[in-house]
Amino acid sequence: MTAAHARTPAVVVLSHTPSPLGNLHIATFDGAVCYVGFEYKGYREQLYAWLARYLKVFDIKTERGEHATVHAQFEKYFDGRLKKFRVKTHLFGTDFQLQAWTALRAIPYGATVSYRQIAEAIGNPDASRAIGGAIGKNPISIIIPCHRVIGEDGSLTGFAGGIDRKKKLLQLEGAILV
Numbered sequence: 001m002t003a004a005h006a007r008t009p010a011v012v013v014l015s016h017t018p019s020p021l022g023n024l025h026i027a028t029f030d031g032a033v034c035y036v037g038f039e040y041k042g043y044r045e046q047l048y049a050w051l052a053r054y055l056k057v058f059d060i061k062t063e064r065g066e067h068a069t070v071h072a073q074f075e076k077y078f079d080g081r082l083k084k085f086r087v088k089t090h091l092f093g094t095d096f097q098l099q100a101w102t103a104l105r106a107i108p109y110g111a112t113v114s115y116r117q118i119a120e121a122i123g124n125p126d127a128s129r130a131i132g133g134a135i136g137k138n139p140i141s142i143i144i145p146c147h148r149v150i151g152e153d154g155s156l157t158g159f160a161g162g163i164d165r166k167k168k169l170l171q172l173e174g175a176i177l178v
Contacts, residue, residue: 008057010059012029012051012059012060013028013066014062015071017075024038025037025043026070026071028063028070029055029058031066033070034089034090036139036143037141037160038141038160038161050139053092055092073086073087085142087143089143089144091140094134096134099122100122100131101134103118103121104135104138104144104145104149107145111175112148112170115132115135115149115151118131118149132158146159146160148173156176
């Protein structure tokens with residue numbers, strides 16, 4: 001990378017789409033989804049800080065149709081007509097986080113697994129706690145289905161969007177009946 005290229009701001013496109021669980025905010029970089037999260041007070045500042053950590057220099061652009069496919073897939077997902085997202089993603093994280101997030105993608109719609117099962121899937125069976133930390137930093141909610149990870153005892157533990165949303169997502173997918 002040349003010095004001139006290092007100063008060229010990365011373009012991040014932002015949009016939001018309504019969902020039955022609240023607005024979802026979406027960011028793309030280089031044509032790929034790099035962030036999906038629920039709206040909360042201060043989310044934009046945290047998103048910008050997270051982007052600055054990985055992109056250093058970036059410009060924000062408001063979406064003008066670039067996210068139409070992603071929005072349509074979320075609509076179908078919440079209507080129960082989509083079981084697997086087909087969008088390009090761009091992940092920023094440590095090697096361990098990337099391993100954990102890749103393992104999350106293998107969890108089928110309507111299924112749940114434990115943190116230990118994810119640790120075993122990446123070949124590190126003693127890393128359940130570290131897996132929990134990595135999953136908690138998942139930047140692409142729902143598309144990378146961290147909501148499908150539950151406690152070994154079946155409890156609904158941790159979800160950046162809140163336990164109520166996690167429960168509703170699992171109910172939508174038929175993974176839990178309550």
